[in-house]
Amino acid sequence: MNASDAWSGTPVLVPAPAPSLELGIPSAWNNGKSCGRLIGEIDLAATPAAVRLARSYVRELIGQHFGADRTELGDLELLTSEAMTNSVLHARPRQDGTVTLSVMHIDRYVRVEVTDGGVAPGRPRAAEEPLPVHGRGLQLMKALATDFGTHRGKNGATFWFGVGVREGWRLP
Numbered sequence: 666m667n668a669s670d671a672w673s674g675t676p677v678l679v680p681a682p683a684p685s686l687e688l689g690i691p692s693a694w695n696n697g698k699s700c701g702r703l704i705g706e707i708d709l710a711a712t713p714a715a716v717r718l719a720r721s722y723v724r725e726l727i728g729q730h731f732g733a734d735r736t737e738l739g740d741l742e743l744l745t746s747e748a749m750t751n752s753v754l755h756a757r758p759r760q761d762g763t764v765t766l767s768v769m770h771i772d773r774y775v776r777v778e779v780t781d782g783g784v785a786p787g788r789p790r791a792a793e794e795p796l797p798v799h800g801r802g803l804q805l806m807k808a809l810a811t812d813f814g815t816h817r818g819k820n821g822a823t824f825w826f827g828v829g830v831r832e833g834w835r836l837p
Contacts, residue, residue: 701771711758757782
């Protein structure tokens, strides 16, 4: 199955190119300095199955990187699900039919980024108008994320959020 085909019910992992920090967008955390250390990056077909795969990918990466167990990763998994669902349902995939999920370690934070092809066709959006974030996902982000935001660039639109590294997680 091609990544741009309709969802057949079978998850499709699309091999990612070599990891790149090009997706890292400066946030309030680092005031435009280094974007941190890329822990992992994966391209997923922009289908409903990508949500589950993204959640599992983040859980495994953070579990291995910090030694955190599954019970400690609930908020991170929930926010990853919300960000991926929003991208799959409300945005266009990139030209190859994928969205990119990137996970970074920045100081005492884990930052997750979802990059897609941008706003789905519809009402034209002014360049200075912020990307929309609606519904329950926004309330969850406000309640559980340390910080979150959006950025548009040459690779599409990126939604990012960060959560603090919890006490007891070993830092690499």
